[in-house]
Amino acid sequence: MKFRDTIVSIITRFMLPFITLFGLYLIVHVHISPGGGFSGGTVVGAGFVLLSLTYGISMQERKFSHRTSTLIESGGALVYIFFGIVAFFYGQPFLSNLPIFPAGDPGRLFSGGFIAFLNIAIGVKVASTIVALFDSLGGEDLH
Amino acid sequence: MKHLIAIVLLVTLGFGIYSVVMDMPTFGDPDNPGNKLSQTEIVNRAVEETGSQNVVSSIITDYRAFDTLLETTVLFAAIAGIFATLIDNNRESGDVKDEI
Amino acid sequence: MYYFASIVLFLIGFYILLTHPNLIKKVIGLNVMDSAIFFFFVAVGFVADGGSPIVEGSQDALTVNPVPSGLMLTGIVVSVSVTAFALAIIIKVYQHYGTINVEEIYVVRSEREC
Numbered sequence: 001m002k003f004r005d006t007i008v009s010i011i012t013r014f015m016l017p018f019i020t021l022f023g024l025y026l027i028v029h030v031h032i033s034p035g036g037g038f039s040g041g042t043v044v045g046a047g048f049v050l051l052s053l054t055y056g057i058s059m060q061e062r063k064f065s066h067r068t069s070t071l072i073e074s075g076g077a078l079v080y081i082f083f084g085i086v087a088f089f090y091g092q093p094f095l096s097n098l099p100i101f102p103a104g105d106p107g108r109l110f111s112g113g114f115i116a117f118l119n120i121a122i123g124v125k126v127a128s129t130i131v132a133l134f135d136s137l138g139g140e141d142l143h
Numbered sequence: 144m145k146h147l148i149a150i151v152l153l154v155t156l157g158f159g160i161y162s163v164v165m166d167m168p169t170f171g172d173p174d175n176p177g178n179k180l181s182q183t184e185i186v187n188r189a190v191e192e193t194g195s196q197n198v199v200s201s202i203i204t205d206y207r208a209f210d211t212l213l214e215t216t217v218l219f220a221a222i223a224g225i226f227a228t229l230i231d232n233n234r235e236s237g238d239v240k241d242e243i
Numbered sequence: 244m245y246y247f248a249s250i251v252l253f254l255i256g257f258y259i260l261l262t263h264p265n266l267i268k269k270v271i272g273l274n275v276m277d278s279a280i281f282f283f284f285v286a287v288g289f290v291a292d293g294g295s296p297i298v299e300g301s302q303d304a305l306t307v308n309p310v311p312s313g314l315m316l317t318g319i320v321v322s323v324s325v326t327a328f329a330l331a332i333i334i335k336v337y338q339h340y341g342t343i344n345v346e347e348i349y350v351v352r353s354e355r356e357c
Contacts, residue, residue, distance in 0.1 A: 031195030038316060077215050095208040103194035112195035115204045129218050133327055136229050149261045153254045164246050171291035178290050178308045186306050190298055198296040202313040214317045221324035225331045
C-alpha cells in the first residue's frame with residue numbers, strides 16, 4: 001500500500017528538524033524548566049514515527065535501523081547503571097549525586113550534578129522504545 | 144439486559160467510593176499532613192542539596208533515582224515481551240530455524 | 244470537585260470495559276481508567292495560592308506539592324507498557340481465531356473443545 005501525499009510529504013520534510021530540536025531541548029533542559037527524559041524522548045520518537053508514516057518503512061530503516069535501535073535501548077540502561085556504580089569508588093552509596101559530581105550555579109545549564117546525563121540516557125531509551133513498538137505492531141503493512 | 148446490570152453495579156460502586164473520598168482532608172489546604180511535610184523537608188532544601196531549580200525532576204532523578212531505574216527496566220521488559228510474542232510475524236522465509 | 248470528576252471518569256472507563264464486546268474497545272476503557280487514577284492522585288497534592296514547583300532562588304516560597312506528580316510519571320510509563328502488550332496479544336488472538344468479538348470467540352471455543 002503506497003500512500004504518497006504531496007501536502008503531507010512537504011510539511012514533514014519542513015517540520016522534522018524542528019520536532020527533533022524541540023525534543024532535544026526538552027531532554028537537556030531538565031533542571032531549569034518543565035520537561036525531562038520521558039517527555040523529550042516521546043517527542044523524538046514521534047518524529048521518527050512521522051517519518052515512517054509519510055515515506056514508508058524503508059526510509060526509516062535507513063535512518064534508524066532495527067539493529068541500532070536494539071543496541072541503543074540496552075545501552076541506555078547500562079549508562080544509567082554506570083553512573084550509579086561510579087559512586088562506589090568514592091565510598092558513597094549507589095546513585096549519589098552531589099558529593100561527587102560538580103554542582104554549578106543553579107539556573108545555568110551546567111548545574112545539578114548528573115541529572116542531565118541520566119535524563120539523556122532515559123530520553124534515548126524511550127525514543128527507541130517508541131520506534132521499536134511502531135515497527136513491530138503495525139509496520140509491515142507500509143510496504 | 145447486561146447494560147442495566149452494569150449501570151446498577153457501577154452506581155453502587157460510585158456511592159461507596161464517594162463516601163470514602165468525603166472523609167479525606169480538605170482540598171488545597173497547606174497544612175495537610177502530606178503537603179506540610181513535603182514543603183518543609185523537600186522544597187525548602189531542594190535547591191541547595193541538588194543544585195537544580197526544577198523540584199519535580201530533582202525528586203525523580205536524585206532523591207528517588209532507584210525508582211526511575213526500575214521503571215526503565217519495566218520498559219525494557221515490555222519491549223522484550225512484545226518481540227517474543229510477535230516473533231513469528233517478523234521472521235522471513237529462509238531463516239536458519241526453518242530446517243530444525 | 245476534582246475528586247468527583249475523577250470518580251465519574253473512572254466509572255465511565257469501567258463501563259466501557261464491561262459492556263463492549265470488541266477487544267480493542269476494552270483496551271481503550273482500561274486506558275481511560277488509568278487516566279482517571281492519575282488525575283485523582285495529582286489533584287490530591289494541590290495547595291491553594293501556591294506557585295509552580297520551579298523554585299527561582301528565594302527559599303520558602305509556597306509551592307504545589309511536587310511528590311504526587313513525580314510518582315505518577317512512573318505510573319504513566321507502566322500504563323503505556325500494559326497497553327502495548329495487550330495490543331500485541333490481540334494480534335495473536337486475531338491470527339488464531341479469525342475474529343476479535345468476544346462472543347464469537349466463545350462460540351468458536353465451545354465448538355472446538357480445545
